[in-house]
Amino acid sequence: MSVSKIKILFSSKVMKNGSWLYILQIFNTLAPLLTLPYITRVLGASQFGVFSFSLNLIGYFQVIVEYGFNLSGSRKVAVARDKEEVERIYSAIMTSKVILCVATFFLMLLICQILSVNEMQFISMIVLYSMVIGLSLQQTWLFQGMQDMKYITIINVFARTLSVILIFLFVKEPSDIYIYCLLYAITFLLGGIISVIIIKNKLGIAFHIPSIKDVKTELQDGWYIFTTSAMTKVFSGFGITILGFTSTESSVGIFSAIQKIPIIISMMFAPIGQVIYPYISKYYIESFEKGIQKVKKISMVIMPIVVIICIILILNSKYVVNLLFGDSYVAYYVLLIPLTLWMLLGILNNFLGVQIVVASGHEKEYSIAFNWGFISLILFNVALGFIWGLYGIAVAALVAELVLTLALIYQIKKISKKFREENKLKLIDMK
Template identity: 45%
Template structure:
């Protein structure tokens, strides 16, 4: 055990993880600071409109990301030369540009198909700049290089600027469009500056790649894209269904309370991104070595996140009252299934991303993910129809727990053949 920790501490994992934690801390603090203010200033209805628009844009972001965050980081970590780094970078950039154009066409089509209200449609158009920012976002490259410090600092500074502008300029319900733009401003700033740093620091250049290279890149990311898309459906389909069956007020309440346990997800994302390149290396040595290392790392991390999770469940009513006010307290028990859902997601990250994907079993991971999604959609339609926001929250929780069982069984089957 001592040798294990000594090896980790003397590598880039701790340094990389530190900056990821710092970055995710900012991503955590910002919602806590701005969310109570925004939910009051914009009113529940306007915040519901914003939540619906942002939820749709989240789907398009997943399309553009397309699993490249993991496949790209893995390729960068295993690269052999600077020339190969430029090739990987260009391949992913061109692939994302193509997917962005497809996403914009889908946005227009969906807006007309569902007769999206004008206010929500304009909000979606503004927020679509997040999708453009995703095209040029280079976090995956910094992660593969185990050098998250530059992009962490950039994101923190741009987010601080965004928060200051929100508090200064958003003062009324009529400021919805302004809030949408300020919300995505930090994504644009971070992507542009990060792109410039990649070019200067790593001597990465945009080179010509053939059409078949782009197709190959998309094919390689397909199974991870399916998993990412399923994950987005896991987190976003509830708001989508509520947008059709419930009032804007209920959508706003559901979306606001859902942000609280997701803070744990933001913190864990830092841990996950720091560990992933290391786990890829361990599985490249041998599958047995990788699974043994995973067990040693995952148990203390999961225990660590159980502490704040328990706190959120016990003091759910008090937290909702302080953060959002009396009008949200009736829905405070939503925190219980939300927190269990998030903890299940943390466990499943170790069982899926840090093990199956890192070991090269992304196809197997994707298949299990799809099974849980089918269960979620059916249960969410049923429970959501009869029990509204509470039914959808518990449906998400049950689906995540099902995925945990499926992934654990898959890993046990794989181990039998090692």
């Protein structure tokens, strides 16, 4: 690559957004690295289990409110022709998210009533629901689509830093679980409020009451991505859900803590997918082959790094668990091995699913692949969970992710074949 091309790359929006996202991701990674060892010891496995199970259930409502807008909305904004179109998209999606937020709150109350959750669990969920309110206001997809991640990064870094400081100041014993829930959620709530102000005052994007047709269109366009996002949440949280209903709070706490290790590491790679998604989407407008070649080049750089990290983590799993969580958790260090491999496949599946299948406009095929993964997850969690307990849940996550990988590869081959046949027909017509 020539010097001039390197200069163009580093001055591009893609590189600038990548830099801002990595600053954000560094903070998002450092925050749990700083607080998790402290919280797991202060709250203890049982209380941390209550928090983890509550957070896990709230995560399902979060997925409903975020719908599929993070991908469908950002792609629309990336190719929008003018400011008026951006404002129409923003207003329709903002309205949709607020409606979904109100609806899911009442749904949560109904579920708590049906399941007869205990008082501590119920209060924890009510407090943590402020996360969902914050996420309904926080329009990250808009900043992502406009390829201007500076503001959202500054907002979240400020909110996250404040949250970490307050956690160390006020969470001192197991009975402080409600305080921890509030301080954990405040990052999202504060971030959402500030982002709305910035969208109006800095970006100059105005909110207009949308038509029912526009809201319906955005919900329809995001449907397939929503179903796969919901399944993604199930992929990451179903094990904790099963444990929450069938095992002890301590078991939930132990599994949740160890699972956080690969989750935190995978967070470091998330900005890559967020940055390249609108960039890659434009190449698919030219041709499917151009888009897929771009994805291949990027993945050939990233995936070897992920593999090396996974090998190091597996070889040092016992030491890592003991260092982060202490003696109460170290006996279960073997859980980290299948969960690390689960992380590896998860990062690979982002390239296969989001950057190839979804970015090329094949949300339906993406949803079909996830259906196979979802079915396998349910079956293996139930079967292996009853046989091997905590360890069965970890292995089930890995097996289901592998099924998803194979399903995505199959869909990509089908899409490639379709485009090759279409190109052949075009050549014949030209002759």
